[in-house]
Amino acid sequence: MHLVTGGAGFIGSHLVDALVSRGINVRVFDNFSSGREEFLSHHQGTGNVEVVRGDLLNIDEVQSAMSGIEMVHHLAANPDIRLGTEVTDTDLRQGTLATYNVLESMRKVGVNKISFSSSSAIYGEAEEMPTPETYGPVMPISLYGASKLGSEALITAWAGTFGANAWIHRFANIVGPRGTHGVIFDFIHKLKRDPSRLEVLGNGMQEKSYMSAEDCVRAMVHLVDFCVDNVSLYNLGTGDTCSVRRIAEIVVEESGLEGVSIEYTGGDRGWAGDVPKTSLEVGRLLSTGFKPDMASEDAIRHTARALITEIGL
């Protein structure tokens, strides 16, 4: 049985689907702060998925959840990057400290495989683009990015000191059905409130790498099969980028609304700690034989359609 922390959340629930479809039974550990029961409702009664409602900051709860587990997929984290500008200990606690509790519980119970959802946010404003895994120095500019790099460091230290096996996945911006945060989600909610105009934070020139959640979890599972190193570390993305301006246009197109005025607040970034341009080098991932089904723009259109249906306009 595999444990998925944050398994009721956006990417976590997609990973549960991918694992179950490969015949793996899953225990989900989630505090349901952004996870939702309905993201897992299709597994109810199948006997394949067990749900534990718990808090990663309570190490006793985490340790209990490790019993009978062969491998941990640690995805739980605060998903709201912008929050770090206001509350400074959320990412530290929900990120770095939660990861410590996961690793320490694994060590105590004797679980030694961990797959971890890191982020391109660890690169900060990289001088090299597309940015490869070998880029340094990594200097995150958001508290979210700091918590992901702090977690990566704990994981490699556990691998080096206690012999754990680790897969670190540095995600591009992951988008898809069940998304609970992020630019597409925000745009749809804004249009729902006011269908005549769409306010875009920044000048719209921000440009990032996107990947569909379906491709993302497929890549994670693929890499766990493919890699046998003590620690394997890969960027997960599609190799291209899309601008916020283009995302706004796609969301408006998919909304079917007419005469929407797209307005920009100006400035080169959405908020302090937002990285205006990211582009992930994904040659290392592609060299393993993995091919994403959707490019960035396709993933965004697919997501806009799904979230418009989920949220309603």
Added chain:
Amino acid sequence: MHLVTGGAGFIGSHLVDALVSRGINVRVFDNFSSGREEFLSHHQGTGNVEVVRGDLLNIDEVQSAMSGIEMVHHLAANPDIRLGTEVTDTDLRQGTLATYNVLESMRKVGVNKISFSSSSAIYGEAEEMPTPETYGPVMPISLYGASKLGSEALITAWAGTFGANAWIHRFANIVGPRGTHGVIFDFIHKLKRDPSRLEVLGNGMQEKSYMSAEDCVRAMVHLVDFCVDNVSLYNLGTGDTCSVRRIAEIVVEESGLEGVSIEYTGGDRGWAGDVPKTSLEVGRLLSTGFKPDMASEDAIRHTARALITEIGL
């Protein structure tokens, strides 16, 4: 006035000396877990150094210590790298969490300059040697290294999100008078217990970059003057290396003891999480005009002499 956390410790007290000699008044914040009052006794009664006995894990104490401070030098940390193999939360708490408390206190009080003692331990077992600042991916293998990388990440995030100015110094192995840990310190204590033999952990082929504490703090102060970037990041070392075998020979030579049998426990490293070979690329530091006074071997001999006097044989 500058604040030096860990200012009563080994490197911290040398930094206090360097700052005072440049006419800067210093407030020391130390919990005296490894710091010692006698390391600062020469400043007593001068009015240049104020000592606050406090705990970095108590954020109220840290915040109080920030009043009237222009710049923070954050050196406090658990100095015993090997401890991480037994107690897994020491580095997390004394490292990453303490750094969070320092940064958050700075933000609240409005202090915006921080100089931080990071470590070559963040590079783990780097594939490129000598290892430059641009090396990646950084994958520490000790819990100490993880706490330093977690702290670096918090610092760059604070710089990116709240506009702090930061100097990150990735130290080689720093040795010198007042050392309270490390291989030279251990060897002298072993010879004190049994002057006939010296047990060396590992096969003695471990080889690392060393730098004298005097050169180290001179480089830190130099870089703070030299760099005006939002974040500046430098390796601090001498550009050469010395083997543990050679260190054992130097310590025995300086001890004046005759007929000491040097015995090796075997294996490529001293303990799990020990990096057997490190070599820091220091071209970036040298390009700023800084020149270390002592090469690795000179620093080790200088330290052996000083510690033999301090510890007594």
